Amino acid sequence: MSTAKATSVTKAPKAMPQMATVYGVLFAISGGHLFNDAIQSVVPAMNPIFEKSLNLSYAQIGWIAFVLNMTSSVMQPVLGYFADRRPSPFLLPFGMLLSMAGLIGFGLSPNFYVILASVFFIGLGSAVFHPEGSRVSYMAAGPRRGLAQSIYQVGGNFGQSLAPIFTAFIFVRFGQKGALGFTVIALMGILLLLYVSNWYKSQLEIEAFKPVKRQKGTNGTPIHPKIKAAIGLLVFLVIARSWYSAGIGNFYQFYLIKDYGLTIKEAQLYVFIFMFAGVLGTFLGGPLADRFGMRNIIFLSMAGAAPLTLLLPYVSLGWVIPLFFLIGFIITSSFSVTVVYAQELVPKKIGMVSGLIVGFAFGMGAIGAVFFGTLADIFSIKFVMILCSFLPIIGVLTWLLPSDKKVRELNS
Known part of the structure; x- marks a missing residue:
């Protein structure tokens, strides 16, 4: 991203009402998303280290994931609601500051309960970041909303995919205190998000992007029942996808260690393949949806992955990487x-609906993490992997969602 280009964009705001796509800002907010989610990924990256150093059970590891995801995700719709009513550009760097405070506590935590408190701050910082980040992406998208959302989300997914790398090359060597080094990333994120916040603030001064005051008669306009039903079904589909991701992200590494005999470092390569494939899938999914339709891509991403997820728990080690790559790419x-x-369903509540999908629905994976961790303690890790493999089948329900054309008609 050239500085000159970014400067010209902020000094020539008249381009924004023409719905031009502001790529410089999109890549900047994607970079902020990368830093935010890279900090979040420190938490699951430490799971195998804590399991040995603090002798944590699978259920306790599930509770760590629960606190992180419930804080970072479930609070997003609430914060998104307030962001829609009163956008606050400088919440972006403030959220990163909260995450940095959590990182410091996480790196120095002496026991399980202090870990939970530190993870709470990391999650809270992420919850503050995401609704405003989604609004920036929406504002800078112009006519290419699928591509813009992909650029924004690919930064976050790439940050999450770094968790196995952090485990293999930092935490295996430096242990818990290795988390303190990530305060440098947080500082870089604060500086980058200050730039984005200044651009965001300038756009709010343009009439086309000023918050619209609700007038009498418009505040109570009812949402079409079919839209409400579609939102409910979409949340349910995302929860199913999140539960699968929670099972893989938090416990598949233990499955590789216990059932395939891999070391902690070796197991991280396999998890990284899954997550990195998800980065590619996230990036390409938006442009494909712009061309072939959003409902079609949602259906193919879940139902298309189901045959592969059903095979995964039973294959030999040599087949894990190709299957993992395909599953990660397709399902993400x-x-x-x-x-x-979701934004097309409820175009006047961008922050809230983005928080609902990215936050609340995705955060339900936190409950899945506790559930799967408890089952792993009672039964086995393999039992959990087999159970997870059935979740993508729920994707067939996507055909109950209204088509892209129908969504436009409902909002016309």
Whole structure:
């Protein structure tokens, strides 16, 4: 991103009402998303280290994931609601500051309960960041909303995909205190988000993007019942996808260690393949949806992955990487698409609906993490992996969603 280009954009705001796509800002907010989610990924990256150093159970590891995801995700719709009513550009760097405070506590935590408190701050910082980040992406998108959301989300997914790398090359060597080094990333994120916040603030001064005051008679306009039903079904589909991701992201590494005999470092390569494939899927999913339709991509991403997820628990080690790559690519291709589809359903509540899909629905994976961790303690890790493999089948319900054309008609 050239500084000159970014400067010219902020000094020539008249381009914005023409719905031009502001790529410089999109890449900047994607970079902020990368830093935010890279900090979040420190938490699951430490799971195998804590399991040995603090002798944590699978259920306790599930509770760490629960606090992180419930804080970072479930609070997003609430914060998104207030962001819609009163956008606050400088909440972006403030959220990163909260995450940095959590990182410091996380790196120095002496026991399980202090870990939970530190994770709370990391999650809270992420919850503050995401609704405003989604608004920036929407404002800078112009006519290319699928592509813009993909650019924004791919930064976050890439940050999450770094968790296995952090485990293999930092935490295996430096242990818990390795988390303190990530305060540098947080500082870089604060500086980048200050730039984005200044651009965001300038756009709010343009009439086309000023918050519209609700007038009498418009505040109580009812949402069409079919739209309400579609939102409910979409949230349910994202929850199913999130539960699968929670099972893989938090416990598949233990499955590789216990059932395949891999070391902690070796297991991280496999998890990284899954997550990196998800980055590619996230990036390509948006442009594909712009061309072939959002509902079609949502359907293919879940139902298309189901045959592969059903095979995964039973294959030999040599087949894990190719299957993992395909599953990660396919099932994550709808990540950004579901957000854009939800925004099209309720175009006047961008922050709230983005928080609902990216936050609340995705955060329900936190409950899945506790559930799967408890089952792993009672039964086995393999039992959990088999159970997870059935979740993408729920994707067939996507055909009950209204088509892209129908959504436009409902909002016309």
